[in-house]
Amino acid sequence: MALFLINRYLGDDDDNDGSSNESRSKALLAKLQEKARARQQQKSATEEESKAQLSGEEIISKKKRKPKDKNALGQGHKRRKKEELAQGLSDTTLQFEHKDLSAPTGTGKNSLSRMKKKRKHIKTEELEEAESSSSEEEVEKSVQTEKKSVQQRVLAADKPEESDSEEEEEDKDEEEERVEDVSPEETKEQTDQSTVNSEKGLSQSGFTILGGFEKKTVQKVQMVLPQWLAQPDVVQKDINKNLVPVEDITGICPRLLKKLENNGIKHFFPVQAEVIPAILESVCHGLLVGRGGYRPRDICVSAPTGSGKTLAFVIPVIQALSQRVVRKVRALAVLPTKELAQQVCKVFSSYAEGSGLKVVMVTGQKSFAAEQASLVENSGGQSRSLADIVVATPGRLVDHINKTADFSLQHLRFLIIDEADRMIDSMHQSWLSQVVKAVYKSGSGSDASIFRRTEPGPITAASLSQPQMPLQKLLFSATLTQNPEKLQQLGLHQPRLFSSVHSRFPATDSSTTATSQPQERFNFPQGLTEYYVPCTLSKKPLLILHFLLRLKFSPVLCFTNSREAAHRLFLLVQMFGGVQVAEFSSRLSPNERKKALKGFEQGKIQMLISTDAAARGIDIKGVKCVVNYDAPQFIRTYVHRVGRTARAGKAGLAFTFLLGIQEKNFLQMLRDAGSPGVQKQIVKPESLKGMEDHYQQTLLELENVIKEERAKKRI
């Protein structure tokens, strides 16, 4: 095509004038050369202009190429022209290709072929120019070279992957060269710009780059505690150093003060000094509204075992209810076991004495009918409550809610959940939802309109128009969970936490991952000293006998992991002789258990062997030593078991018998939970030697007794 054009041009001239073809062609060539020079100048002027608009990369790219042009200037005129032309071509081609490369990867086949066509068109035009500005031969050579190069480039454009890598290589080389040319400030500017672009997902050509997600660093989600859990009201751990004189706490009536004095209480323990005023404050304007006229906040208390949590709710609840006129159930304490309910009921009854308030216990210790009779009275078709305060276990409570006619919780003001973490675990029984349902049940008769209670929702003018009795929840435990997800099940209202420990969340603990549960830490009584005793399975019974008979530890509360193990150990110690021993587990009837506890408390029994039935809350005065004959599996169990000693600011010892296989994990569990430190106590084998023969003899007898017991059971 190019050759044809030149021939045609020359042919035209042939027709016009045949005299001097050579001179004419020379003239024409000169003319063309002139034209080409003019175009070249025009081109460089345009380049200068476009330089200012081009991106930094393109400017530098051109800068790099300039020295090549300068070198070329030293050579012959025709050659220079060819190179200039070739340079012009290659510049255009490079620019074009650069644009192509920065195009989105997903442009598709159509756009690619369109690009190819366009590129061919541009190249052909430029080739025509080049051909017309040179002698036939030279032009032909140059044209062939350029055609080849154009073909190569067009082919390269057809193979995107290959071209990518080649271009990348080229770009890399160019990049390296460019860096030398560019000042540090420019480099920084370019880097910053490209960083910003890449962050925005933009290429330098302004296209959005899709994909590349794998390069993005995934941000770890840090667990954050709600403020009320993260910043609790601090309860001092050391009881003896933080006693508060009873008279320093205002709002307690003289009758209660007298009662406290009679019970030998002159000072409040730290938890009592914090929590009693907080509950009293919520009733300072009467039972209907809290401070400032708002619904009172729920209260959560996490304080060590034996720190006096029971009085922390008994005193303010009795104080708050002592002004009531009509007897209705206004306080309900829910506890996980009969023994605990009995213990709390005893404290309530003691401080309610002389106040006119009636405390009723429903735990299943009495018959259902007897409990019904103690809760409500029905005379002349009118029913009336016989209880102001009800102390209950969850199962029996739900039975009364469902089966005892006229047992009403519609006036309930305080819901006390003791051993709250354990009670949350028993939520599958849905006792709480049943209580809440009973509280907001619409009443009948005159009560219905005056004391109508609706479940709290958003505050509106209508909801504020009729004051209604608020329900305030009071939660207590030595191992209260600070896991918001668990606490959420209790539906707490703007809760306030009193605690002496904080949960560690994984964000601050390198040993755990962000997805794991928070590492909970617990309170240990100040006066407690913890030991572990390495032992073997066969030597365990001898060890406990050594503690009782040789070391003279007494009274000892000994824990096993099952009622069978408790019974077997009880039989063994009893048969070995030398100490008074009793067992405490669900094997026994409530009365038998009561008798065992009483005997232990009175000092008639030196060792009480128990399952975890006596691990929580039981307050037995004078327990000097707790022995974990079987190591507990869970840290909460350990905290409650060892908490049966070192109560009320007194000193106490806790020993845990550990098999070799248990040592590592157990000690780690204690460290994680914030135990102040557990010491190793080694009992030398020779210390046990003197008891071994008698022990072997007792073992044989024991097997016979157990066989007999099994036979009796079968009968």
Ligand SMILES: Nc1ncnc2c1ncn2[C@@H]1O[C@H](COP(=O)(O)OP(=O)(O)OP(=O)(O)O)[C@@H](O)[C@H]1O
């Ligand atoms: N202010 C006080 N002064 C003297 N003794 C007190 C005082 N308050 C409580 N006590 C006694 O401290 C002992 C432990 O109290 P309490 O049973 O209430 O502890 P707790 O914190 O509920 O323990 P746990 O978590 O094991 O249930 C009880 O014997 C109680 O009589």
